[in-house]
Each structure stands twice: as C-alpha cells, then as structure tokens.
C-alpha cells in the first residue's frame with residue numbers, strides 16, 4: 001500500500017487508490033452493482049459501499065488525514081456531518097457561507113432540530129467565546145463569496161479541549177491547499193462537484209472525519225438516508241482528482257494575475273482575493289493555505305453594470321458553480337438568500353484558459 005505520509009500530495013493524487021495486484025487494471029473499474037455475492041464483507045452497496053467509491057475515499061482520506069465517505073452531493077455530505085449535532089445543540093456558523101448550508105441550518109432551527117447563531121469568519125474572539133455553548137462550530141474558509149479567512153487552527157486549538165465539534169467546509173480550498181483535520185478540526189466536507197471533479201460534469205460530495213467513531217456515525221447517516229453517490233459520478237471524480245494539482249496551480253496563478261489587474265481597473269470598486277497583499281485575511285491565508293485558490297469576487301458600480309458585464313462575456317461562461325477547467329462568472333446577489341450581498345458583486349471561478357485571453361474578455365466586458 002502506498003503511504004500518504006511518505007509522498008508529496010501531488011504524487012498521492014496520481015498514485016493512490018489504484019488496484020495493486022498483478023493483472024488488475026491500473027484504474028479502479030466503474031463498478032455498477034447494487035449487490036455482491038455473499039461470502040465476503042461486502043453485501044449491498046448502500047451499506048458497504050463499492051470498490052469505485054473506495055478509490056476516491058482512499059485518495060481524499062489520505063490527503064486530509066482521516067476517513068473519507070463519498071456522497072451523492074456536497075449537500076448530502078454536509079447533512080450527514082450535521083447529523084453529528086445532538087438534538088437541541090447550538091450550531092455557530094459564518095455570516096458569509098454557502099447558501100445551501102445557511103438554508104439547511106435555518107430549516108432545522110425552525111423545526112427545533114438545533115439552534116443557530118452567526119458570526120463573522122474573521123471574529124476569532126467571538127468563535128473562541130462560542131466554544132462553551134456550541135455543540136458544533138461550522139467553519140468555511142475561504143468563504144463564499146466574500147473570501148473571508150477564519151483562523152481554523154486558532155479556533156480548533158480551543159475547541160479541542162471541549163466537547164464542541166469543529167466542521168470545516170473545505171470546498172474552496174481543496175484538500176491540496178488546506179487540511180483542517182491536521183489543525184484539529186473533527187470533520188471536513190467537500191463539494192466534489194467543484195475542484196475535485198473539476199469539469200462541471202458531475203455531482204458528488206465527501207465527508208472526512210478524524211476519529212473512527214465520527215466516521216462510523218457519518219457512514220450510518222449515509223446508510224439510513226441513502227445519499228449514496230452514483231458509480232459513474234465517483235468514477236469521474238476519481239479521474240478528475242488525478243489532475244487536481246496541475247489544474248489548481250494553473251488556475252490560481254491566473255487568478256492572482258487577474259485579481260491584480262482587476263484591482264487596478266477603474267470600473268472595479270473592490271477586488272477580493274486572499275492572495276492580494278491588502279486582503280484583510282492575507283497574512284492568515286498565507287499561513288493556513290498552501291495556495292490562494294482560484295476564486296475572486298469583485299464589485300462593479302451597481303447591478304446593472306454587473307449584469308451587463310455577464311452578458312458581454314464571450315469566453316468566461318455566465319453560469320453558477322466553480323472549480324472547473326472553464327472560467328465561470330455570476331452576479332451573486334441574484335442567488336435566492338444572497339440578496340444582502342453588494343448588488344454589483346461578481347463571483348468568478350478562474351479556469352485554466354490562457355490568462356491573456358481571459359483578461360481580454362474581462363476587460364471588454366467591464367469597460368464603462
């Protein structure tokens with residue numbers, strides 16, 4: 001067995017989770033089976049999983065440093081992680097975070113499943129003070145779409161001595177740029193739909209737990225709620241993650257260049273990218289992340305200017321979602337539940353196209 005401790009992450013991504021016996025295929029086959037012959041430890045795939053899922057789980061679990069479980073979507077993985085919260089427990093979550101999480105938390109609160117409270121990601125003192133009362137701290141850093149940076153290690157250092165669980169949505173950072181379990185978090189979730197899949201052609205989620213007990217509870221949620229991934233989706237996500245390092249390094253180099261040019265452009269009011277020296281979370285991001293990622297948000301003067309820019313884009317796709325080889329852009333305040341965002345805020349996921357082609361497209365689109 002290959003050992004994640006002895007290999008660089010880039011090597012692990014390529015070499016882990018493959019069949020190893022002589023005569024076997026190099027790639028884990030797409031196993032399309034709901035049931036397996038009795039006599040070994042795998043019976044029904046909703047319960048015991050499938051070899052196809054296990055490849056992806058080995059790769060991501062090895063990188064994150066925990067036990068990974070694949071799900072039908074990021075939201076399914078998130079719902080399973082939230083099942084760890086005891087009935088009536090308090091969940092503290094960031095005031096800027098993935099809208100699906102905010103909606104799920106509000107729904108659960110209205111049904112009496114848990115109570116909720118929001119804090120700004122950067123308010124480390126507030127998060128530390130919440131450790132005493134909270135059952136779970138839900139962190140997302142960098143956050144969606146304001147790219148705020150929370151102090152994951154600082155918060156985990158305090159939460160670790162309590163019964164409070166720390167869960168981190170690591171979708172924007174990817175397991176290549178940030179490994180919260182190493183910093184003391186209990187659970188990490190990913191929308192593998194995004195950077196892990198990397199091609200906008202699948203829905204998949206992953207939850208990773210540091211302790212075998214939490215992993216077992218998350219597995220049980222998957223078994224009883226049935227939020228299992230499709231074999232084809234996991235096969236594609238595994239194929240996608242093999243190239244995560246080259247995709248991400250290229251996209252984030254382009255993102256830094258574009259962020260600098262946006263910042264200097266007269267049509268742009270503010271540019272948010274953690275790799276910019278004047279981003280409020282830059283120093284913390286530099287410590288906590290192995291790369292600044294490929295998400296940028298920037299504001300044009302108003303909704304009209306932002307809508308016009310989206311319409312004018314020729315190369316950058318006007319579409320939601322992120323983390324793919326192609327660049328996408330959207331005006332985020334059009335997302336239900338995100339009407340509070342600056343009306344001219346554009347969220348861009350930078351892809352791997354040539355950076356000068358991207359800039360030429362953006363420049364013509366945002367011209368006054």
Ligand SMILES: *Cc1c(COP(=O)(O)O)cnc(C)c1O
Pocket residue numbers: 073074075076098100144169171172190191192193194203204205
């Ligand atoms: C997309 C996304 C999710 C939800 O994932 P799905 O695969 O769409 O269910 C959760 N968190 C973040 C940060 C995301 O970007």
